[in-house]
Amino acid sequence: MSVSEHGLRALAVAALTASLLSGCSGGDAPVEGPTATMLAPGRPGEPNATVTAGPTAPPAPAEADVTFMRMMIVHHGQAVVMSDLAPTRASDTRVKSLASRIRAAQAGEITLMRDWLRRNKKLPATGHDHHSMPGMITPEELETLESSRSTAFDHLYLTLMIRHHEGALTMANTVLATGTDTDTLQLAKDVVATQQAEVNRMRALL
Incomplete structure (x- = not known):
């Protein structure tokens, strides 16, 4: 040439x-x-x-990713309800502060999870029985928590929230082993890191 x-x-x-x-x-x-x-x-x-x-379409999320997001919305929702009781019932300012942080963090994650489901066309997020999720408290336990005051509330809130958090850790570790979606796995890692630290804090308060 x-x-x-x-x-x-x-x-x-x-x-x-x-x-x-x-x-x-x-x-x-x-x-x-x-x-x-x-x-x-x-x-x-x-x-x-x-x-x-050129751009390639991301793979569709696995069923484990979708199940985790849907169930965790309900799971987080109960933690928000529990934490909403603390300002008027708890006596220990440390419990009030912890409940405030839990509420803010989990309400924010609920928004993220709903956005993820909407983006992946997986709404609605309902359809999961409370009792099928690890760590969920019963209606009777929630009623007892609502009627508690002062140090009795502090102790019961911490005890129930530790169990609630441990259930979330179980769910997060499950999706980390079976999920495929990058956003889901990152959220699960955040749940493990944040809620394990809060479990340690609550045990110390007890």
Whole structure:
């Protein structure tokens, strides 16, 4: 191949690359398709070739991911209800502070999990029996907690919330072993780290 032919090929490759890049970065309307270009070495005696790499759809979440998100919304919801009782019933300021942190963290995670289910078209999030989830307290236990005051409330809240957290740890460890979705696994890791630390704190308070 002559020098001039090499030059023409180089100009053509450069023009193609510029066209692809400009199509991805601007224009009157968004252009679907290639998002990156790379140079692939040619075979001996042949020129390099420009190839494009486009976006790939993420894999669908596993059933374990969906089950975890749906169940954990209900599980977290009960912890929020329990923690809402602390401001007017607890006597120990440390218990009140802990309950406030638990409520804020788990309410925020409920929002994240609902958004995940909506994004993956897995709503509604209902359909799970409370008693089928580890750590859930019974209606009778919740009624007793509601009627408790002062140090009796402190002790019962901590005792029930430790059990509740340990149930969440069981669920999180299960999805870490069986799930596939990146967001789900990250949330499960956060649950393990946060709630194990809170379990340790609550045991110390008892």
